[in-house]
Amino acid sequence: MDAKDMGEDLEKVLVTEEEIKTRLREMAAEIDAAYAGKDLLLVGVLKGAVMVMADLARELHHPAETDWMAVSSYGAGTTSSGVVRILKDLDADIKDRNVLIVEDVIDSGLTLSWLVGNLKSRGPASVEICTMVRKPLAFSVDLDVKYIGFDLPNEFIIGYGLDYAEKYRNLPFIGTLAPHVYQD
Ligand SMILES: O=P(O)(O)OC[C@H]1O[C@H](OP(=O)(O)OP(=O)(O)O)[C@H](O)[C@@H]1O
Ligand code: HPA
Numbered sequence: 222m223d224a225k226d227m228g229e230d231l232e233k234v235l236v237t238e239e240e241i242k243t244r245l246r247e248m249a250a251e252i253d254a255a256y257a258g259k260d261l262l263l264v265g266v267l268k269g270a271v272m273v274m275a276d277l278a279r280e281l282h283h284p285a286e287t288d289w290m291a292v293s294s295y296g297a298g299t300t301s302s303g304v305v306r307i308l309k310d311l312d313a314d315i316k317d318r319n320v321l322i323v324e325d326v327i328d329s330g331l332t333l334s335w336l337v338g339n340l341k342s343r344g345p346a347s348v349e350i351c352t353m354v355r356k357p358l359a360f361s362v363d364l365d366v367k368y369i370g371f372d373l374p375n376e377f378i379i380g381y382g383l384d385y386a387e388k389y390r391n392l393p394f395i396g397t398l399a400p401h402v403y404q405d
Pocket of ligand 1 (some may be wrong): 294
């Protein structure tokens with residue numbers, strides 16, 4: 222799917238496919254340097270992080286392992302409920318392991334603050350966060366985010382894993398939707 226398939230539904234492109242690729246390469250280089258000679262487990266948060274995980278993992282030289290969690294924090298709408306439930310837990314035991322959480326977006330920060338607390342309670346050697354997008358609301362939450370693709374304004378975004386009612390995850394760029402889509 223691409224911009225031309227969106228017709229009138231696309232408002233604007235905020236981050237192009239090329240910009241995402243370039244930034245991912247830079248982030249992968251930082252992660253390679255930080256974890257050189259160390260164990261590394263990438264933990265993707267389903268479903269949004271699928272694209273970031275797939276592309277980031279392939280940019281890494283590190284033989285990192287991957288695992289997945291599914292948590293529910295958003296319903297079908299566009300605001301966080303703040304209530305987080307584990308829908309699918311990790312397969313791996315993370316005791317004494319270096320965990321790097323991979324996310325598509327940190328918005329209110331509620332999902333990640335809960336997840337970091339949950340993972341830290343399992344006795345890992347370290348827990349860090351890598352996200353493609355961070356939004357300004359997350360500044361009000363005490364979250365140390367080591368690797369950030371892009372800081373974007375407080376608008377609802379779609380593409381590159383990010384959905385509106387499960388659609389538009391398969392866009393190669395990050396953008397916003399025309400207002401009529403929400404009203405239809
Ligand atoms: O910082 P927050 O306000 O908590 O929002 C961030 C969370 O919201 C999105 O997931 P979502 O619940 O939409 O599920 P999805 O990844 O399956 O789309 C995103 O992938 C993060 O996990
Ligand atoms: O802006 C967003 N878009 C899609 N999913 C999201 N989950 C949190 N914020 C967003």
